[in-house]
Amino acid sequence: MPSAVPLVRVVRSGLVESVHAGHVAVCDAKGRLLAALGDPHRVVFSRSSTKPLQAAVSLRRIGEGLPEDLVAIMCASHSGEPEHMRAVRRLLRRGGVPASALGCPPDVPMLPGAARRAGRPTRIAHSCSGKHAGMLFACSRSGWDLDTYLAPRHPIQREVLRAVRRGTGVDRPVVGVDGCGAPVHGVPLSGMATLFARLVRPEHLGARAATVATAVAAMRAHPFLVGGSGRTDTLLMTQVPGVVSKVGAEGLFCAAVPVDGIGVAVRIEDGGDRASGPALIHALAELGALTAEDVERLAPVARRPILGGGRPVGEVAASFRLRRSRG
Amino acid sequence: MPSAVPLVRVVRSGLVESVHAGHVAVCDAKGRLLAALGDPHRVVFSRSSTKPLQAAVSLRRIGEGLPEDLVAIMCASHSGEPEHMRAVRRLLRRGGVPASALGCPPDVPMLPGAARRAGRPTRIAHSCSGKHAGMLFACSRSGWDLDTYLAPRHPIQREVLRAVRRGTGVDRPVVGVDGCGAPVHGVPLSGMATLFARLVRPEHLGARAATVATAVAAMRAHPFLVGGSGRTDTLLMTQVPGVVSKVGAEGLFCAAVPVDGIGVAVRIEDGGDRASGPALIHALAELGALTAEDVERLAPVARRPILGGGRPVGEVAASFRLRRSRG
Numbered sequence: 001m002p003s004a005v006p007l008v009r010v011v012r013s014g015l016v017e018s019v020h021a022g023h024v025a026v027c028d029a030k031g032r033l034l035a036a037l038g039d040p041h042r043v044v045f046s047r048s049s050t051k052p053l054q055a056a057v058s059l060r061r062i063g064e065g066l067p068e069d070l071v072a073i074m075c076a077s078h079s080g081e082p083e084h085m086r087a088v089r090r091l092l093r094r095g096g097v098p099a100s101a102l103g104c105p106p107d108v109p110m111l112p113g114a115a116r117r118a119g120r121p122t123r124i125a126h127s128c129s130g131k132h133a134g135m136l137f138a139c140s141r142s143g144w145d146l147d148t149y150l151a152p153r154h155p156i157q158r159e160v161l162r163a164v165r166r167g168t169g170v171d172r173p174v175v176g177v178d179g180c181g182a183p184v185h186g187v188p189l190s191g192m193a194t195l196f197a198r199l200v201r202p203e204h205l206g207a208r209a210a211t212v213a214t215a216v217a218a219m220r221a222h223p224f225l226v227g228g229s230g231r232t233d234t235l236l237m238t239q240v241p242g243v244v245s246k247v248g249a250e251g252l253f254c255a256a257v258p259v260d261g262i263g264v265a266v267r268i269e270d271g272g273d274r275a276s277g278p279a280l281i282h283a284l285a286e287l288g289a290l291t292a293e294d295v296e297r298l299a300p301v302a303r304r305p306i307l308g309g310g311r312p313v314g315e316v317a318a319s320f321r322l323r324r325s326r327g
Numbered sequence: 328m329p330s331a332v333p334l335v336r337v338v339r340s341g342l343v344e345s346v347h348a349g350h351v352a353v354c355d356a357k358g359r360l361l362a363a364l365g366d367p368h369r370v371v372f373s374r375s376s377t378k379p380l381q382a383a384v385s386l387r388r389i390g391e392g393l394p395e396d397l398v399a400i401m402c403a404s405h406s407g408e409p410e411h412m413r414a415v416r417r418l419l420r421r422g423g424v425p426a427s428a429l430g431c432p433p434d435v436p437m438l439p440g441a442a443r444r445a446g447r448p449t450r451i452a453h454s455c456s457g458k459h460a461g462m463l464f465a466c467s468r469s470g471w472d473l474d475t476y477l478a479p480r481h482p483i484q485r486e487v488l489r490a491v492r493r494g495t496g497v498d499r500p501v502v503g504v505d506g507c508g509a510p511v512h513g514v515p516l517s518g519m520a521t522l523f524a525r526l527v528r529p530e531h532l533g534a535r536a537a538t539v540a541t542a543v544a545a546m547r548a549h550p551f552l553v554g555g556s557g558r559t560d561t562l563l564m565t566q567v568p569g570v571v572s573k574v575g576a577e578g579l580f581c582a583a584v585p586v587d588g589i590g591v592a593v594r595i596e597d598g599g600d601r602a603s604g605p606a607l608i609h610a611l612a613e614l615g616a617l618t619a620e621d622v623e624r625l626a627p628v629a630r631r632p633i634l635g636g637g638r639p640v641g642e643v644a645a646s647f648r649l650r651r652s653r654g
Contacts, residue, residue, distance in 0.1 A: 012511075270347050272599060307506060308506060308508055310433075
């Protein structure tokens with residue numbers, strides 16, 4: 001089993017202070033591995049990178065006619081800014097679901113300023129609240145129990161599991177508990193790359209094709225809602241319309257390049273979230289999906305500053321060459 | 328050059344979700360390497376682990392008679408709790424230095440609750456404010472310029488550099504800028520282990536012996552001031568009186584065992600701070616400096632819970648065997 005390889009270096013005052021090693025998998029919608037680095041089959045939890053698929057599952061139950069911004073917030077790991085909170089509240093209202101039904105734990109918004117303004121932690125401020133609101137909306141529409149919607153045996157979660165199997169091509173994912181309390185799925189990194197290729201080639205997803213296309217279109221149309229101010233997903237989808245991306249916790253970052261029909265999944269072995277964005281952007285550039293100008297426009301997230309006394313004295317920057325697979 | 332070895336595993340729902348690799352060096356006060364793992368000579372920035380030495384340098388200028396709790400806060404990476412802020416204010420007042428002279432950047436306290444209560448970021452809430460207040464006190468006492476005290480060529484920083492050379496046994500440390508804006512020193516990890524051995528065998532530190540002993544005694548007498556609620560340094564020095572420890576940023580953690588006269592330095596290669604405490608505690612246990620009961624009492628920081636929906640579903644835990652050096 002190949003081990004993790006250095007992907008991202010953290011430089012302070014000219015010294016390589018820290019190194020993040022990790023894995024990369026690039027797949028097409030048939031699940032073929034096109035390029036890799038480290039161990040492309042490292043089993044990882046899908047974390048929030050599955051949200052577009054989870055949203056597609058909820059959308060099949062909710063039915064048509066949901067405004068596109070409310071679809072986008074279902075796919076989000078949002079920063080808890082006012083726009084995000086408003087969208088989640090509208091989604092809950094539209095589903096006739098009380099905010100008290102949200103099963104994600106209380107949290108404060110990600111941005112320090114927003115966190116101070118928000119005061120006490122709330123469930124609606126949790127970055128996954130849109131996903132939870134969507135699942136609850138789907139349960140309400142289907143007449144399913146709202147109290148137990150996070151149990152792996154609940155019908156909504158069984159539908160998610162079936163979608164994960166079909167999307168990743170993995171028959172028996174490990175089922176665990178995500179940070180937000182929802183079931184999370186452990187699959188090889190190559191399965192996540194395959195899933196993302198299929199998000200932009202949804203004909204591989206059977207009955208879920210239509211709602212997956214709806215979810216992906218909503219993310220591309222409302223990138224701010226998917227993340228927030230200064231977030232990598234938001235900048236990437238705003239600056240580079242040809243890419244769909246979704247961050248996951250613990251150093252996971254996945255993206256799809258619709259024109260090429262490929263999916264890219266990057267995983268930092270140590271779970272370091274500061275490194276996954278720079279690594280994903282570098283991988284996309286290596287694959288020709290981003291131009292040098294695109295990367296330049298993404299500089300605030302591609303090469304994050306390291307501060308000394310509040311001023312930049314170094315950076316977090318990716319540097320690696322992908323290994324193309326033969327055949 | 329040996330590469331980093333797996334030290335700490337992050338398990339979620341039974342799956343090893345992430346792995347932190349790193350390095351360990353164990354030295355005596357003569358600088359002899361007694362045990363190691365990974366690359367014990369990896370050059371690392373000393374970060375906040377040098378604070379006891381920086382405090383000793385300031386104390387030589389301040390002179391005798393400073394209350395022990397004010398010495399402890401000079402050695403602290405404090406959590407910005409009310410007790411910490413009060414101590415920093417008292418130290419500034421005693422030195423006749425205005426809070427506006429502090430050169431560390433404004434920050435909010437570490438604990439989310441304390442951060443909410445504190446409101447806007449302030450310099451005094453920065454975890455390094457005690458060190459800065461001590462340096463300013465020393466400058467004021469010596470008639471040195473307060474405005475430029477963070478410049479590497481300022482007399483207080485030149486004294487710190489001389490102390491780092493003598494303490495670590497490293498002639499020419501890399502000089503960089505620490506997160507708080509103060510000069511920081513890049514030395515082999517074994518140099519940090521040597522420094523910690525010398526902190527408890529201060530006869531190796533020449534003219535600084537007396538103030539180093541004062542700083543170490545203050546840390547052991549006031550472990551809460553050195554860290555704060557739930558912090559590893561505080562728990563370790565409260566529960567295990569025979570150990571002196573000091574965390575540094577970017578996955579560094581150093582400790583000394585006075586009875587054995589040894590220093591231990593652990594560095595997580597990826598800079599992951601969640602892993603350095605568990606790794607240090609495991610290394611101390613491996614060396615026989617902690618009993619199984621000590622480790623049990625330190626469980627909240629030795630094996631940190633991983634949460635799913637707010638409930639523990641896994642843990643961050645260290646597992647490795649140190650390699651004893653020959654001869």
